[in-house]
Amino acid sequence: MHTERIEYDDTVVRRFIAASVLFGLVGMLVGVVAATQLAWFQVNLGVPYTTFSRIRPLHTNAVIFAFVGNMMFAGIYYSMQRLLKTRMASDLLSRIHFWGWQLIIVAAAVSLPLGITTSKEYAELEWPIDIAIAVIWVVFAINFFWTIARRNEKHLYVAIWFYISTVITVAVLHIVNSLALPLSPLKSYSLYSGVQDALVQWWYGHNAVAFFLTTPILGIMYYFLPKAANRPVYSYRLSVIHFWALVFIYIWAGPHHLLNTALPEWAQSLGMVFSLMLWAPSWGGMLNGLLTLKGAWNKVREDPVLKFFAAGVTFYGMATLEGPLLSIKSVSALAHYTDWIIGHVHSGALGWNGFMAAGMFYWLVPRLYGTKLHSTRAAEIHFWLGTIGIILYIVAMWVSSATQGLMWRATNPDGTLVYPGWVETLVAIRPMYMARALGGAMYLAGFVMMAWNLLKTARAGAPVTVTVEVVIDDAAAPAPDAPGIGAVLAGRPLWFSLVGIAAITLLGFVRPMRAVVVIGFVLLLGELAWIVSIRDKEKGRPSWFGIIERRPMAFSVLTLIAILIGGMSELLPTLLIKQAVPAHSAAAQQPYTPLELQGRDLYVREGCYVCHSQMVRTLAADTTRFGDYSKPEEFIYDHPFQWGSKRTGPDLHRLGGRYPNLWHYSHLMDPRSTSPGSNMPSYAWLESGTIDAPLARKKLVLMQKLGVPYTNADVDGAEVSQRRQADAVVTDLAQQGVTVPWNSEMVALIAYLQRLGRDVGVRPAPTSTTVSATSPAEAPPAAPARAQGGI
Amino acid sequence: MYAQFYAGSRLVDLPLFALLLFVATFVAVLVRTSVAKRRGDFESVARLPLDDGQPAPHAPQHSPDGRPVR
Numbered sequence: 001m002h003t004e005r006i007e008y009d010d011t012v013v014r015r016f017i018a019a020s021v022l023f024g025l026v027g028m029l030v031g032v033v034a035a036t037q038l039a040w041f042q043v044n045l046g047v048p049y050t051t052f053s054r055i056r057p058l059h060t061n062a063v064i065f066a067f068v069g070n071m072m073f074a075g076i077y078y079s080m081q082r083l084l085k086t087r088m089a090s091d092l093l094s095r096i097h098f099w100g101w102q103l104i105i106v107a108a109a110v111s112l113p114l115g116i117t118t119s120k121e122y123a124e125l126e127w128p129i130d131i132a133i134a135v136i137w138v139v140f141a142i143n144f145f146w147t148i149a150r151r152n153e154k155h156l157y158v159a160i161w162f163y164i165s166t167v168i169t170v171a172v173l174h175i176v177n178s179l180a181l182p183l184s185p186l187k188s189y190s191l192y193s194g195v196q197d198a199l200v201q202w203w204y205g206h207n208a209v210a211f212f213l214t215t216p217i218l219g220i221m222y223y224f225l226p227k228a229a230n231r232p233v234y235s236y237r238l239s240v241i242h243f244w245a246l247v248f249i250y251i252w253a254g255p256h257h258l259l260n261t262a263l264p265e266w267a268q269s270l271g272m273v274f275s276l277m278l279w280a281p282s283w284g285g286m287l288n289g290l291l292t293l294k295g296a297w298n299k300v301r302e303d304p305v306l307k308f309f310a311a312g313v314t315f316y317g318m319a320t321l322e323g324p325l326l327s328i329k330s331v332s333a334l335a336h337y338t339d340w341i342i343g344h345v346h347s348g349a350l351g352w353n354g355f356m357a358a359g360m361f362y363w364l365v366p367r368l369y370g371t372k373l374h375s376t377r378a379a380e381i382h383f384w385l386g387t388i389g390i391i392l393y394i395v396a397m398w399v400s401s402a403t404q405g406l407m408w409r410a411t412n413p414d415g416t417l418v419y420p421g422w423v424e425t426l427v428a429i430r431p432m433y434m435a436r437a438l439g440g441a442m443y444l445a446g447f448v449m450m451a452w453n454l455l456k457t458a459r460a461g462a463p464v465t466v467t468v469e470v471v472i473d474d475a476a477a478p479a480p481d482a483p484g485i486g487a488v489l490a491g492r493p494l495w496f497s498l499v500g501i502a503a504i505t506l507l508g509f510v511r512p513m514r515a516v517v518v519i520g521f522v523l524l525l526g527e528l529a530w531i532v533s534i535r536d537k538e539k540g541r542p543s544w545f546g547i548i549e550r551r552p553m554a555f556s557v558l559t560l561i562a563i564l565i566g567g568m569s570e571l572l573p574t575l576l577i578k579q580a581v582p583a584h585s586a587a588a589q590q591p592y593t594p595l596e597l598q599g600r601d602l603y604v605r606e607g608c609y610v611c612h613s614q615m616v617r618t619l620a621a622d623t624t625r626f627g628d629y630s631k632p633e634e635f636i637y638d639h640p641f642q643w644g645s646k647r648t649g650p651d652l653h654r655l656g657g658r659y660p661n662l663w664h665y666s667h668l669m670d671p672r673s674t675s676p677g678s679n680m681p682s683y684a685w686l687e688s689g690t691i692d693a694p695l696a697r698k699k700l701v702l703m704q705k706l707g708v709p710y711t712n713a714d715v716d717g718a719e720v721s722q723r724r725q726a727d728a729v730v731t732d733l734a735q736q737g738v739t740v741p742w743n744s745e746m747v748a749l750i751a752y753l754q755r756l757g758r759d760v761g762v763r764p765a766p767t768s769t770t771v772s773a774t775s776p777a778e779a780p781p782a783a784p785a786r787a788q789g790g791i
Numbered sequence: 792m793y794a795q796f797y798a799g800s801r802l803v804d805l806p807l808f809a810l811l812l813f814v815a816t817f818v819a820v821l822v823r824t825s826v827a828k829r830r831g832d833f834e835s836v837a838r839l840p841l842d843d844g845q846p847a848p849h850a851p852q853h854s855p856d857g858r859p860v861r
Contacts, residue, residue, distance in 0.1 A: 083839055157839040226840045236837035238824035280817040287821070549836075 004152065007467045009087050012094040013078045014368050014463060017361060019102055020070035021451050024357070026109075027062030028447055032440045034059050038648065039433040041679045049113040051681050053607030057124045058112040063349060064122060066105045068213055071357040073101070073140075075220040076163050078364065080144070083160060083223065085153045085470045089146035093139050100136035104129060115605035116186050120201050120640055122208050123177050127188040130178040137174065141167050148552045152472045156549050158239040162219030164552065165247050165559050169211040172563065176571075177204035183695075183702050187601070191706065192575070194635025195262055198643055199574050203254035203567060210250040213348065217356050218246075221289050221313065224360050228305045234291035238284055240545065245281035247559060249274050251566035256327035257645065259336060260617040262632040267570055268329070274566070275327030282320030289313040304379035308359030311387060315351025319344060333619050334405040337647040339432070343397025350390045350443055358382065358450055365454045371461030378453045382446040389442030392435055400432035404647075409621035417624060420789050422650040423677040430679075488554040491544035492536075496529040591637045591708045592755065594696035594722040599752025601699075602691075602745050603642065606683060613644035614653040614756065625789035627654035627757070634757070637708045649680060650789060656756040661729050662736045664750045689745035696722045725751055 037043045037052040044051040077094065081087060088094050107129050111117070117124040125133070144167055148160070177200055180188035192200050226233050233239055255263060255271025290313055293300060300306045322344050326335050335341065358379075366373050373379065407425045410418035419425060488494075503522050507515050536543070548555055592600060603609075616626045623629050630653050635641055659667075666673045669687065671680035697718040700710045714721075726742040729750055733740060740746055 079840075153839070155836045155839060157836060159840075223840050226837075230841065232834075232837040232841060235824040236833040238821070241820055241824070277813065280813070280820075284817075284821065 002472055003469045004085075004472050005467055005469055006081075006085060006087055006152075007465060008078075008081045009091055009094060010078065010368055010464065010466060012088070012091075012098055013074050013364070015098050016070045016074035016077065017364065017368075017454075019098075019105075020067055020074060020357065021361070021454060023062055023066030023070060023105060024354075024447060025444075025451055027059055027067050028440070028444045030055050030062060031059040032437060032444050035433070035437040035440050037681070038679055039430055039437055041681045044681050046682065046684070048115070048606075048683075048685050051606075053610045053681075054113050054115055056610045057117060057121075057607060058109065060122060061108050061112065061124065062105070064208070064212065065108070068217075068349075068353045068357070069101065071353075071360065072166075072212075072216040072220070073097070074364070075224065075360055076144075076216060079159055079220065079223040080147060080163065083153065083157045084147060084151035085472065086147060086151050088143060089150055090143050093143035093146075097136060097140045097143065100132065100139065104132050104136060107132070111186070115607070117604060117607065118180065118188065118190065118640060119604040119607070119609055119642065120177065120190065120197075120204075121645060122205055123174075123201070126186055127178070127180055127182050128185060130174070130180075133174060134171070134178075137167075137171055141171065145552065145556075152470065154550050156552060156555065157222070158233075158236065158243060159219035159223040160552075161243050161555065161559075162215045162222065164556050165243070165563070166211050166216045166219070168556055168560050169207065169215075169247075169251070169563050172560075172567070173204045173207050173211065176567075177201060181702055181705060183699060189702060189706060190640035193637060193639045193706070194641050195264075195632045196574055197638070197641040198258055198261070198635075199255065199263060199267065200571060201641070202257040203251075203571060206254040206257060207251055207563075209348070210246075210253075213353055214250075215246070217353060218242075218285055220356060220360060221285075221309070224363060225289055225292050225309050225313075228303070228309060228359070228363050229293055229296045229299065231292065231296060234288050234294065238288045242281050242285040242288060244562070246278075246285065248562045248566065249278050249281060251563045252570065253278055253327065255570065256332070258643075259327070259329050259332040260619055261615050261643065262630050262635065264574065264632075267574065270570060272327050272329055276324045279320065279324040282323075283317060286313055286317035286320065289316075304373075304376060304383060305359050305363045307380075307383050308355045308362065311383070312352055312355030312359060315347055315355060315390070319348035319352055322347065333617075333621075334409070335401055336617075337613055337645070338401040338404040339397040339429070339436075340401030340405075341646065343394040343401065346397070347390065347394045350386070350393070354443070354447075355386065358386070358447075361450065361454055365457050366461070368464060369458045369461030370464040371457060374453050374456035374460060378449050382449045382453070385442050385446035385449070389439045389444075389446065391439070392442065393439030396432040396435035396439060400429040400436075403429050403432070408625065409619075411620075411624065415624070417789060420625070421675075422789060423675050426648075426679060427677050433679075487547050488544075488551060488558075491547065492529065492532055493544045494558075496525060500525055589633055589636055591703065591710055591714075593725055593751070594700060594718040595725040595748055595751045596755045597699050597703070597752075598691045598696060598722070599748035599750070600642075602686065602749045603752055604640075606686075608652075609642045609644040611644075611646065611648035611680070613647050613651045614641075615643040616651055616653050616757075622651070626651045630757075637703070639703070639706055639708075649678075652753070652756055654757040656754050656758045661732045661750050661754070662738065664753055665733060665738055665740070665746060668746060668749070686745040686749055687740060690741070690743045691745055691748050693719060693722060693743055 033043065033050070034052050034056050041052075048054065077088065104125075108125055111126060111129065112124060116126050118126060123130075144163070148156070179191040181191065182188040190197050222233055222239060252274035253271055255267045256275045257271075259268050259272065261268075290310065293306065293310060296306070300310050325331055326340065326344060362373060362379055404425050407419045407428065412418055500522055503518050503525070506518050533543070548558070614630070616622045616628065616630045618629045634653075635643075663674055667675065668683045670682055670684075671678040697715055700715045700718050704710050704715065723742060726747045729747045730740060730742050
């Protein structure tokens with residue numbers, strides 16, 4: 001036992017806080033602008049770079065990775081140094097991490113409005129930025145684990161566990177989901193296609209929420225909430241259970257984003273069941289956080305820090321109650337693709353992440369600058385503005401969602417749709433979009449007040465370098481004769497758990513009577529584990545918990561195993577299955593033509609997937625409105641998939657052949673000319689933009705490498721084929737008095753839209769003379785006969 | 792036989808059983824963590840955030856260039 005002077009590196013903490021507040025302001029402002037465009041489409045000012053479909057990814061990336069990311073790093077750097085009683089291992093790595101991360105954010109802020117995107121939600125950044133993210137994350141991980149290795153505290157507090165799970169899992173998620181082949185320095189195609197791509201993407205997307213927006217913030221909660229309340233966490237035992245249950249279960253829940261789609265049923269069911277199970281650890285954590293305030297509720301009334309923490313944890317509880325509810329297939333049938341999902345996400349992002357960030361900043365900044373908070377009153381006003389803003393936002397989204405879900409599925413006694421026109425729903429929910437923009441603006445106003453308050457606080461003080469004397473336990477590192485990694489792997493709890501999981505898995509395959517035996521076996525196993533643990537305790541043997549919680553490497557490996565079990569179980573069967581559809585036959589799904597491929601890239605660039613799905617679900621409401629439900633084989637050449645996650649506009653998977661080329665031209669130039677009341681912005685710039693014609697050949701070559709069965713003749717004739725198909729569209733438009741050059745982006749996008757959903761290959765696009773531009777009911781044979789919905 | 796078993800049961804039986812089992816496990820864990828007294832090893836670890844060597848707020852400190860903090 002001896003004392004040691006430690007000077008913490010809080011400079012990096014101050015920098016991350018400043019970056020978080022700055023990018024939080026930008027991200028939320030972009031969010032308010034985007035929300036406003038849903039009510040008043042003209043707010044984009046007719047500029048491509050400020051249009052909803054391009055700035056929505058900018059908003060999500062800025063809030064998730066810039067605002068929450070920087071806040072999370074600030075919390076981690078501050079708390080881990082104190083919990084481990086050591087300075088960060090390398091100031092240089094801390095600096096590289098900080099500046100590298102900010103550079104990535106700037107690259108995202110520039111590239112996304114330019115339409116440089118992969119279209120995979122929350123992973124839109126193109127491959128050079130993806131590589132930079134991986135490199136900077138590794139820099140962070142090295143510094144993180146190096147600091148743990150140099151620690152002066154033998155125990156690893158539970159917050160550190162949550163941080164470890166974040167560092168490991170985010171790396172796995174990012175690398176697996178970002179695998180792609182580059183076409184150029186700014187364009188790549190996902191290695192996966194269709195159903196596989198969808199599953200990998202939502203395994204990533206859901207767990208980005210889990211391991212970027214949840215686990216690190218839980219670690220921050222377990223550190224800062226006890227600090228602010230000046231009392232230890234309510235139940236450390238519960239925090240241990242919370243951690244393992246959350247980490248193991250969360251990773252399975254991704255498929256709940258794809259319920260009732262072309263994803264295999266077994267994967268959907270797994271996603272739903274594990275999402276429901278997730279309710280328990282989430283609420284265990286919430287209760288643990290709130291009960292930590294037991295006996296300190298009087299402080300909550302006066303202390304804005306505790307007020308934000310208490311409300312933040314409560315919003316965590318509400319969001320994690322709502323999430324499993326939305327993951328039930330029948331609820332999802334009503335709520336998916338509607339605004340409920342948007343409301344749910346924002347109760348988590350604004351309530352949980354935003355309020356935890358505010359609480360942490362209000363607690364940290366005065367301490368980092370050696371002064372008092374400039375205005376407690378302003379912090380109070382921030383709290384109420386934020387709270388009322390969130391409630392206004394999510395209630396508006398609930399009402400909007402119920403309206404959408406019920407109007408979309410409403411049918412007359414004869415089976416026809418009550419509201420066949422999509423715009424009818426859009427007009428009905430417009431007041432909710434206005435309310436949502438107001439709620440968001442109120443939240444932003446509160447955030448601006450916080451930025452001002454923190455700035456005044458920082459200016460009133462000066463950066464503090466904290467030097468402390470800590471008592472070091474010389475037994476921090478495990479003694480040579482202490483139980484080693486073997487004891488960790490041979491630990492009885494580990495094996496009891498594994499055998500228990502295997503036995504429970506068996507339940508899905510055995511007959512009822514044997515299932516009873518299996519259940520009995522599991523109960524006996526639990527009883528045996530209980531007895532063994534009591535005996536071990538009586539004999540004074542070290543508990544498995546005691547062994548593992550001091551061994552970060554073993555701990556990290558077990559965390560990795562916990563997340564890989566779920567990930568592998570869901571991804572591998574889907575990724576390894578041989579594509580069931582023949583690549584070469586008359587009935588086979590045909591690859592896109594070169595012009596359609598060019599058009600598809602424009603569809604991705606403009607972010608059409610942000611408002612339109614390409615997935616007719618196996619639900620009567622969907623098939624009645626859009627046509628035959630989508631089949632898995634129809635997407636096998638879709639690198640990346642374009643199923644979308646929200647329907648502000650209608651589904652487009654059966655759009656091909658439904659309207660003439662002129663309709664598409666008119667719709668893209670002025671959506672209200674074909675769909676009065678629509679809130680879709682004009683994409684008139686497509687008419688003057690031109691495609692890179694020679695690139696068609698290169699695209700086919702790359703697609704060949706990805707397994708799309710283009711022949712060499714297809715590749716050699718790519719440019720000729722492209723021109724021929726474009727000429728057909730141009731000629732058809734010219735007959736209607738519209739003149740566009742053959743290499744116009746408009747022509748390529750129309751060619752792609754006319755191809756959508758024609759699962760038995762390319763059919764001639766309808767011409768203006770075969771289909772009336774205003775009569776969706778007179779769809780050509782390629783369109784599903786039963787579809788009743790119009791745009 | 793098992794086909795008959797399922798045919799004779801209402802579809803809601805199994806989910807209800809699973810739900811009961813699930814809630815019972817959750818409540819059992821919650822009760823145990825709430826009722827059980829804190830063990831010594833847990834208590835010392837739980838107090839780590841409160842014992843990180845951080846000086847009391849507003850204690851005299853210095854800025855990186857050595858100036859006293861206002």
